[in-house]
Amino acid sequence: MTARTITYRDAVHEALREALRGDERVFLMGEDVGYYGGAYACSKGLIQEFGEERIRDAPLSESGFVGAGIGAALGGMRPIVEIMTVNFSLLALDQIVNNAATLRHMSGGQLSVPLVIRMATGAGRQLAAQHSHSLECWFAHVPGIKVVAPATIEDARGMLRTALADPDPVIIFEHATLYNEQGELPETDDYAMDIESARISRSGGDITLITYGGSLQKTMAAAEGLAKDGIDCEVIDLRSLRPIDDATIMASLAKTHRAVIVDEGWRSVGLAAEISARISEQAFFDLDGPVARVCSVEVPIPYPRHLETAATPQPDKIAAAAREVLRR
Amino acid sequence: MSADNQVSLSRAEAMALLGQMILIRRFEEKCAELYSAQKIRGFLHLYIGEEANAVGVMRALSPDDAVVATYREHGHALARGLPPGEVMAEMYGKAGGSSRGRGGSMHIFDKKHRFYGGNAIVGGGLPLAVGLALADKMQKLNRVTCCFFGEGAAAEGEFHESMNLAALWQLPVLFVCENNGYAMGTGLSRSESETSILQHAKSYRITGQDVDGMDVVAVRAAALSAVGAIRNGEGPRFLENKTYRFRPHSMFDPDLYRQKREIALWKTRGPVLQFSKWAIETQLLSQSDIDGLEEEAARTIDEAVRYAEESPWEPEEDLERDVYTPRKVEETAR
Known part of the structure; x- marks a missing residue:
């Protein structure tokens, strides 16, 4: 093709x-x-x-x-x-x-x-x-x-x-x-993509980074950076936010036992909180460490570039969160 | 009643108009009784006093036209021809109700009758009506969407957005403002800087007229003329029907904001009373005709109550049914 x-x-x-x-x-x-x-x-x-x-x-x-x-x-x-x-x-x-x-x-x-x-x-x-x-x-x-x-x-x-x-x-x-x-x-005759399942964007065994939308590339960049230090990340692109594909998330955690959720929404009462709750409910005994979240800082998004960048998830913050969960 | 409107009214049409108004009046009285008996719960907004509006307008519509109504919509549902038993079962919350009991008094839907609710957000139905009409226009279907709402909706942004869209795109919508003078307990002059709702519509270049909403013959005539113009491709039309509800806003309303003498005065102009008196005076109908209509309404309501009583409750296992289209249906639809 x-x-x-x-x-x-x-x-x-x-x-x-x-x-x-x-x-x-x-x-x-x-x-x-x-x-x-x-x-x-x-x-x-x-x-x-x-x-x-x-x-x-x-x-x-x-x-x-x-x-x-x-x-x-x-x-x-x-x-x-x-x-x-x-x-x-x-x-x-x-x-x-x-x-x-x-x-x-x-x-x-x-x-x-x-x-x-x-x-x-x-x-x-x-x-x-x-x-x-x-x-x-x-x-x-x-x-x-x-x-x-x-x-x-x-x-x-x-x-x-x-x-x-x-x-x-x-x-x-x-x-x-x-x-x-x-x-x-x-190039294909059938471009249709399903709208219900999550996708493994990068396969790895040490930790699962779960994200969607505009944060996917930042998360992938973080994963590439961590790979240089021998940390092998699995990256899940949720794709669908309702319904959420629990099965893909839990199957990944059964393998990696650790998770970081990356969500450009604010931390409080958001999608990352929801995913974290689902992991507690469905994969608690698979976990080897607490679930971490990288979300937007709880401010209205500011105009200057440096503050906007500081307010939102970035590869360095994602990598730092993953290292903390792995204690590496 | 105006002489112009009397000319074209046949005996059969007079029977139909009065028969439907009596049915709605008695149905609503029964609902109030059943509410006290706790058979009907939640909010209950009665249409008593306003019957001429739904009945008169609906006579101008054909079965493939669409109707969008408000949370005070039992009268519209009955005038549209929905089975009274299903409407009553909906109030009970039973599975045999128009909406399987999911909606209750404020959310009566019937796709077969193109009856699109039953909307409990004031003004929320207007954009839907605009969209239904847009679909008809784009599909070159010569159908009309009739949208009922109260004067309170005119304060909402959705009213103005809908007027603009309907006029801008020349959509086949009949807007019927049932102006009963009170948005819940707030009088029109206390909520609107411009108390003529028709004036608002006219500012969007929508043609319309003021109508005596207590006179079913006048409402029918105005609706026929408006629907004729819409079908003729002349764009949306607007009726502002001045009407009055004889009962409080809902069963919870202690009605502290109106004078008893105001209510009493409007009751002397009641649509059932006024039309019956006129029909007898003009010898269009006899007292025994009217007695017959009363008996028929009583029978229909007895049957509706029996149907609602006997209708099963939806099983709890079906709670999550119909949030989304079941996959099987979805695949067939494709």
């Missing part, structure tokens, strides 16, 4: 284009997805190819157009709603939590909401405290929706297709620092 090098942004763009070509019911709706080309340029040129009806610029009304996406999904369409950034999604929480997540159960199974919501998340672009947070766990908390975080080019390309085929609402978190990343994409 041959491969080609493309950016994460182009992978998202291709996935959107393929979805729009493949199914008349699919349309993209959000702020500046049309003539502007998307805040992160993922939909550049799509309005020229598919027209204003299907590449639908929405006014700045997150609750309105997310709710309209839910309604359109109920009405037989397959909307992809783009929210510019996770902080703006808070304006649409009512529709996501009170409608998208509840309608199936609350209607006794009569209704499905086959809606995909995409949004950018995370720090690293010096956009300060209203454009840089990682609030994935807020959504992963809610039964009725699925939450995924494509960290690789392959997942950026392939998760959208599976999400669109899903009869339930799926939220895709794209870390803002990933869009310019380049990587290899295998």
Whole structure:
């Protein structure tokens, strides 16, 4: 199988284009997805190819157009709603939590909401405290929706297709620092990637580093650094934040007996805490040491580069946490 | 009742209008009784006094149109033709209810009747209605989505966002504001700087009209005209129906914020009373017709209560059912 090098942004763009070509019911709706080309340029040129009806610029009304996406999904369409950034999604929480997540159960199974919501998340672009947070766990908390975080080019390309085929609402978190990343994409007829399982990104036997999204590359960098000192890390990319693939995590711990969780969300009451709790519940007797967490410092993400870097997980902090758990 | 509206009203239509209003009135009275008997729990918001709105509007819709309603939606559900037994069983929380008992009084859903709730977030249904209409427009289906909400919703951002989207994209939505004067216990003039909700809609360039929401004939006529325009591709329409609830906001509400004489005055304009009186005066219906409708409503409600009583509880093992689509269904759907 041959491969080609493309950016994460182009992978998202291709996935959107393929979805729009493949199914008349699919349309993209959000702020500046049309003539502007998307805040992160993922939909550049799509309005020229598919027209204003299907590449639908929405006014700045997150609750309105997310709710309209839910309604359109109920009405037989397959909307992809783009929210510019996770902080703006808070304006649409009512529709996501009170409608998208509840309608199936609350209607006794009569209704499905086959809606995909995409949004950018995370720090690293010096956009300060209203454009840089990682609030994935807020959504992963809610039964009725699925939450995924494509960290690789392959997942950026392939998760959208599976999400669109899903009869339930799926939220895709794209870390803002990933869009310019380049990587290899295998040429294949079937790009679809599953949206439920975790992946072993690096196999190792000494310690398991569990992460997702924008922290995957930092964690991989930490693992490479530790390898030079003879510490053999296994790295798990969670990929799906709801549901969480417990089996992959626990199987890894049965092998390594030690874990560090890397999560750009804040430490308190977050995803890392959830994973840690699951490990206590399911793999307590496999552990040879306490579970460690590397999370964002509990401050609103600041603007200056050095403080933003200090506030978020970085390879050196991840490596230090792993050494501490291993006492090496 | 205005002379214009009387002309086209057949005896059969008069029977249907009055029959549905009586059914809703008696159904709601029975609900209040069953609430006291603790058969119905949680919140219970009665539609008594407002029946003309759901009944009049629903006569303008066809079965493939969609309806989005509020948490005060028993009347809308019945007027839309949902089986009364299933509506009652939903209030009981039984598995035979419209939503398998999962939703209760505030969340009645029926996909077959394109009845999309039952929304207990004030204003939360408006964006859904916009989306349903958007789907119809994109699929070139000549259908209307009818969205009911109270005047309290006009203070919510979702109301304004939805007005803008519907007008901007010229979507086939009929917005029906049931203005009963009180957002729970707060009077309209104490919550809105502009007390004409229609004026808000007009500022988004949506055509609409004020309607006497106590007069079922006027509501029906306004809805027919609005739905006609929407089907004709003229974009969204807006009705502001001035109405009144005779009962408190919910069964928990001690009703401290209204004057007894205000309630009494509105009751003299009650939709069932007013229409019955007019129909007899104009000899469209007779007293024995009305007695017959009362008997029929009583029978229907007895049957609905029997159905609800006999309906099983959903087994606890099914608690987590329908949070997500079961995999088998998912694969078939693909």
